[in-house]
Amino acid sequence: MIDDFTGRSPSRFALLIFSALILLFTLLFSLPIASSSGTSTPLADAFFTAVSVICVTGLSTVDMATHWSIVGHILVYIGVQIGAVGVLTLASILGMVISRRLGLRAKLMAASDSNPMRGHRGPVAEGQAVRLGEIGSLLATVALSLVVIEVAIAILLFPRMIIDGVPLGDAIWHSFYYSAMAFTNTGFTPNAEGLGTFANDYWFLSTLMLGVFLGALGFPVIYALKRHLFRTRFWSLHVKLTLVTTLILLFLGAGAFALLEYDNAKTFGSLNASDTVFQSIFLSMMTRSGGFASIEIADLNGSSLLVADMLMFIGGGSASTGGGIKVTTLAVIFLAALAEAKGSPDMEAFGRRIPPDVLRVALSVVLWGATIVALSCIILLQMTKAPLDHVLFDVISAFGTVGLSTGLTGELDNPAKYVLAMTMFLGRVGTVTLAAAVAASTTTRLYRRPEERPIVG
Amino acid sequence: MIDDFTGRSPSRFALLIFSALILLFTLLFSLPIASSSGTSTPLADAFFTAVSVICVTGLSTVDMATHWSIVGHILVYIGVQIGAVGVLTLASILGMVISRRLGLRAKLMAASDSNPMRGHRGPVAEGQAVRLGEIGSLLATVALSLVVIEVAIAILLFPRMIIDGVPLGDAIWHSFYYSAMAFTNTGFTPNAEGLGTFANDYWFLSTLMLGVFLGALGFPVIYALKRHLFRTRFWSLHVKLTLVTTLILLFLGAGAFALLEYDNAKTFGSLNASDTVFQSIFLSMMTRSGGFASIEIADLNGSSLLVADMLMFIGGGSASTGGGIKVTTLAVIFLAALAEAKGSPDMEAFGRRIPPDVLRVALSVVLWGATIVALSCIILLQMTKAPLDHVLFDVISAFGTVGLSTGLTGELDNPAKYVLAMTMFLGRVGTVTLAAAVAASTTTRLYRRPEERPIVG
Numbered sequence: 001m002i003d004d005f006t007g008r009s010p011s012r013f014a015l016l017i018f019s020a021l022i023l024l025f026t027l028l029f030s031l032p033i034a035s036s037s038g039t040s041t042p043l044a045d046a047f048f049t050a051v052s053v054i055c056v057t058g059l060s061t062v063d064m065a066t067h068w069s070i071v072g073h074i075l076v077y078i079g080v081q082i083g084a085v086g087v088l089t090l091a092s093i094l095g096m097v098i099s100r101r102l103g104l105r106a107k108l109m110a111a112s113d114s115n116p117m118r119g120h121r122g123p124v125a126e127g128q129a130v131r132l133g134e135i136g137s138l139l140a141t142v143a144l145s146l147v148v149i150e151v152a153i154a155i156l157l158f159p160r161m162i163i164d165g166v167p168l169g170d171a172i173w174h175s176f177y178y179s180a181m182a183f184t185n186t187g188f189t190p191n192a193e194g195l196g197t198f199a200n201d202y203w204f205l206s207t208l209m210l211g212v213f214l215g216a217l218g219f220p221v222i223y224a225l226k227r228h229l230f231r232t233r234f235w236s237l238h239v240k241l242t243l244v245t246t247l248i249l250l251f252l253g254a255g256a257f258a259l260l261e262y263d264n265a266k267t268f269g270s271l272n273a274s275d276t277v278f279q280s281i282f283l284s285m286m287t288r289s290g291g292f293a294s295i296e297i298a299d300l301n302g303s304s305l306l307v308a309d310m311l312m313f314i315g316g317g318s319a320s321t322g323g324g325i326k327v328t329t330l331a332v333i334f335l336a337a338l339a340e341a342k343g344s345p346d347m348e349a350f351g352r353r354i355p356p357d358v359l360r361v362a363l364s365v366v367l368w369g370a371t372i373v374a375l376s377c378i379i380l381l382q383m384t385k386a387p388l389d390h391v392l393f394d395v396i397s398a399f400g401t402v403g404l405s406t407g408l409t410g411e412l413d414n415p416a417k418y419v420l421a422m423t424m425f426l427g428r429v430g431t432v433t434l435a436a437a438v439a440a441s442t443t444t445r446l447y448r449r450p451e452e453r454p455i456v457g
Numbered sequence: 458m459i460d461d462f463t464g465r466s467p468s469r470f471a472l473l474i475f476s477a478l479i480l481l482f483t484l485l486f487s488l489p490i491a492s493s494s495g496t497s498t499p500l501a502d503a504f505f506t507a508v509s510v511i512c513v514t515g516l517s518t519v520d521m522a523t524h525w526s527i528v529g530h531i532l533v534y535i536g537v538q539i540g541a542v543g544v545l546t547l548a549s550i551l552g553m554v555i556s557r558r559l560g561l562r563a564k565l566m567a568a569s570d571s572n573p574m575r576g577h578r579g580p581v582a583e584g585q586a587v588r589l590g591e592i593g594s595l596l597a598t599v600a601l602s603l604v605v606i607e608v609a610i611a612i613l614l615f616p617r618m619i620i621d622g623v624p625l626g627d628a629i630w631h632s633f634y635y636s637a638m639a640f641t642n643t644g645f646t647p648n649a650e651g652l653g654t655f656a657n658d659y660w661f662l663s664t665l666m667l668g669v670f671l672g673a674l675g676f677p678v679i680y681a682l683k684r685h686l687f688r689t690r691f692w693s694l695h696v697k698l699t700l701v702t703t704l705i706l707l708f709l710g711a712g713a714f715a716l717l718e719y720d721n722a723k724t725f726g727s728l729n730a731s732d733t734v735f736q737s738i739f740l741s742m743m744t745r746s747g748g749f750a751s752i753e754i755a756d757l758n759g760s761s762l763l764v765a766d767m768l769m770f771i772g773g774g775s776a777s778t779g780g781g782i783k784v785t786t787l788a789v790i791f792l793a794a795l796a797e798a799k800g801s802p803d804m805e806a807f808g809r810r811i812p813p814d815v816l817r818v819a820l821s822v823v824l825w826g827a828t829i830v831a832l833s834c835i836i837l838l839q840m841t842k843a844p845l846d847h848v849l850f851d852v853i854s855a856f857g858t859v860g861l862s863t864g865l866t867g868e869l870d871n872p873a874k875y876v877l878a879m880t881m882f883l884g885r886v887g888t889v890t891l892a893a894a895v896a897a898s899t900t901t902r903l904y905r906r907p908e909e910r911p912i913v914g
C-alpha cells in the first residue's frame with residue numbers, strides 16, 4: 001500500500017505541476033494587460049488558451065494573432081517553452097521510473113548506452129523515488145537541447161524573412177516565435193493570416209517541418225541521435241522503432257493526402273505535381289502534432305479528414321512534444337499482430353525480442369485514448385449538434401495536442417470549451433501518467449488461478 | 458510448410474463455401490422470376506442482396522419488401538437460414554480447430570464439459586484436419602437448434618399477428634419470416650413499412666429481442682445453456698464472459714440512448730418514460746447485430762449514432778449469427794487493461810486465468826476490424842462525399858452485419874455497392890477466418906532473440 005503511493009508519486013507530481021501551471025497561466029491570460037483591447041479576457045477563453053499553451057496544443061477559441069497584446073504573445077511564447085520542457089522532462093522522469101520498475105520486475109533489461117533513461121539503472125529499491133538531483137540534471141539537458149535546436153531553426157528562418165521584406169524587429173521575433181512553435185509542436189502563428197505569404201515557400205515550410213519532426217521524435221531519440229547520429233549500431237530499439245514508424249506514417253499519410261486531394265479544387269486541385277507532393281508531405285507531417293496549416297482544414301475531403309484523424313490519434317514519439325498514443329505504441333501493437341499472423345511466440349523487431357508485458361501497456365494506452373476521444377466526441381456532438389467529421393477532427397486534434405481545426409473550436413460555447421480543454425489535458429498528461437501509474441504498481445500474489453481459454457473473434 | 462497448409466485449410470474452406478453461396482444466390486436473385494416486376498435485377502443489386510442475405514446482414518440497395526416476388530422472398534428466407542447455419546457451423550469448426558491447436562500448444566487446457574468445442578479434445582496430431590463426420594454432426598446439432606428456436610419464436614409471434622387482424626396465411630408466413638430474421642440476426646422485414654404497426658408493441662418487440670439475443674450469443678453458449686441452464690457452476694469461462702459482457706453492453710447502450718435521445722422530438726421525445734426505456738433497450742439490442750429498427754436511424758442525434766457505431770463494431774458472441782469483433786474480444790482487452798492497472802501479472806475473470814496469447818489473438822481481431830472499417834470509410838467518403846456520420850454508421854453496420862442504415866446504402870452508386878458488399882463479406886468471414894488462420898499456424902524456432910524494451914505511450 002505504501003509502495004503503491006510512493007510508486008505512483010511521479011505521476012501525481014506531474015499532474016500537480018501541470019494543473020498549477022495551467023491555473024497560473026489562466027490567471028495571467030485573464031489580466032487586461034495581456035489582451036490587445038486592454039480588457040479582461042473571459043475566463044473560459046483564458047483557461048482554454050492556458051491549457052492549449054501549456055499542453056502545446058495550438059487550438060484556440062480566440063484569434064491568437066489579434067486578441068493578445070505584446071505581453072500576451074510573450075506569455076504564449078514562454079508558456080509553450082515551459083510546457084514543452086515540462087512535458088519532456090516529466091515524461092522522461094516517468095519513463096525513467098517505468099524503465100527502472102520494469103527493469104527490476106523483468107530482471108532482464110539489456111544495457112543500452114544510447115537511451116538516456118537507461119543511464120540511471122542500478123540496484124535501486126522498489127518504490128524508491130527519483131532523486132531531485134536527477135530531475136535537475138535531466139531538466140538542464142532537455143532545456144539545453146531545446147535552446148540549441150530552437151536557435152538553429154530560427155537562424156534558418158531569419159534570412160528568408162529578411163529576403164521577403166519583413167522589417168528587422170519583426171523578422172527576429174517571428175523567427176524565434178515560429179521556431180518555438182515548430183519545435184514545441186504547438187503551431188500558433190504570429191500573423192493574423194496564419195502562414196500567409198509563407199504558405200508556398202519551400203524553404204520556410206521545410207524548416208518548420210524539420211523543427212516539428214525533431215520535437216515530435218522525443219527527447220530519448222534526440223539524445224541518442226546527438227551521441228550516435230551516423231552509428232546506427234548504437235541505436236536502441238526505441239530509437240529505431242520511433243524513426244521507422246514516424247517515417248512510414250509520414251509517407252503513407254502524404255501518399256493518402258495526395259491521392260485523395262489532387263483533384264479537390266479547394267485544396268491541391270490548382271497545384272502542379274511537385275507542389276502537391278510537397279504540400280501532402282507538409283500536411284502529413286503537421287498531423288504528427290505540429291499543427292501548422294497551409295490550407296483550410298475544412299476544405300479537405302471527408303476521406304482526408306479521416307486519414308488525418310488516424311494520424312493525429314497516433315501522434316508523435318514517446319517523451320516528445322507530440323501527443324497521441326505515440327508511434328511506438330502503434331508499432332508494438334502492429335508487431336504483436338504480425339507475430340500472431342506468423343505464429344511466432346515472440347514480438348520481434350530489428351533482431352530484438354519485445355517482452356509481452358510491453359504489449360499490455362500499449363493496449364492500455366490505446367484503450368485509454370480511444371475512451372477519451374469517444375466520450376469527448378459524444379459529449380460535444382450532443383452539446384453542439386455539429387457534424388461528426390468536424391467534431392471528431394477537433395477532438396482528436398485536442399487529444400493529440402495537434403492544434404489543427406476545422407473551425408469548430410472557434411465557435412464553441414463555454415461549456416464545450418471546458419470539455420475540449422479537458423480533452424487536451426487528458427491527452428497530454430493522461431497517457432504518460434497512465435503508463436507510469438500502471439507500470440509502477442505491482443500486485444504480488446502467492447498463487448495463480450487455474451487457466452481457461454475463452455473464444456475470441 | 459505443409460503443416461501450414463493443412464492448418465489453414467478450414468479457413469480456406471470457409472472462404473470457398475461462402476464465395477460459392479454468394480455467387481449462387483447472386484445468380485438466383487438475378488432471375489426475372491425473383492423480382493416482383495418480372496424483369497432481371499441489375500447485377501450490382503443482385504450481388505449486394507446475395508452478400509447481405511448469406512452474411513445475414515440485412516442491408517439493402519433495393520426495397521426488400523416490394524422489389525422481390527414471392528420466389529424472391531422465399532430465396533431470402535432460405536438464404537438467411539443457410540447463411541446462419543453455415544456461419545455457425547463454420548465458425549464452430551474453426552473455433553474447434555483453434556481450441557485444439559491452442560490447447561495443444563499451451564498443453565494446459567482445463568476440461569470443461571459445457572463447451573461443445575471442448576468435446577473433441579484428445580491426442581490429435583498438429584495439423585490434423587477436422588474429420589468430415591464431425592462437421593456433419595456439428596451441422597446437424599446447429600440446424601436442430603435453429604429449427605427449434607425459430608419455431609418457438611414464431612409460435613410466440615403468431616397469436617399477436619392474429620389478434621392484430623393479420624390474415625391467417627400472412628400471419629403464418631410473417632411469423633416464421635420475422636422469427637428467422639430475428640434469430641439469424643438479419644433484420645429484414647416482410648412489410649414495406651418495416652416494423653410498422655408493431656413498432657410500439659411490447660410483446661412483439663420483446664419476442665424479436667429474445668430471438669436476436671439468442672442468435673447473437675453464439676452456438677457454444679446456446680449449447681451450454683441448453684445443458685446447464687440453471688447450473689452456473691458448469692458454465693465455462695466463455696459462457697460467463699459472453700453473457701456478462703452482452704448484458705453490460707445492452708444496458709450501457711440503452712442508458713446512453715435514453716440519455717441522449719429522451720428530448721429528441723424526432724425519436725423518443727414524444728414517448729413517456731417507460732416507452733423511452735423500452736425503446737432504448739430495443740435499439741441497444743438491435744445494434745448487437747439484429748438490425749430491426751422501430752425508428753428512423755437518420756433521426757438519431759449524432760451522439761447516439763456514435764454510440765451505436767461503437768456497439769455495432771463490438772457486435773455479438775463468438776460463433777454466433779452476430780458480427781463485429783465479438784464481445785469476448787472486447788472483454789479480453791478490457792481484462793488486460795484492468796490487469797495492467799492493478800499491476801497483476803495475469804488476466805483474470807471468474808476465478809480463472811486467461812493465458813496471454815489470447816490477448817494477442819484479440820488484438821489481431823481488433824486491428825483487422827479497425828483496418829477494414831477505416832479503409833471502407835475512406836473509400837466510400839471519397840466516392841460519395843456523403844457526411845461522415847452516415848458513412849461511418851453504414852460501414853460499421855455492414856462490417857458488424859447489423860443491417861441498420863441511415864439511408865445511405867439505398868442511395869449508393871454501383872461501385873460503392875461493391876465496396877460495401879466487400880465490407881460485409883470481410884466483416885462476416887474475416888475475423889473468424891483470421892482468428893483461425895493465425896491460431897492454426899505456428900512457427901518453431903530453436904533460439905530466442907535478446908530482449909529489449911521500447912518506451913510506449
Ligand SMILES: [K+]
Pocket residue numbers: 056057058185186187289290291401402403
Ligand atoms: K500542436
Ligand SMILES: [K+]
Pocket residue numbers: 513514515642643644746747748858859860
Ligand atoms: K443483421
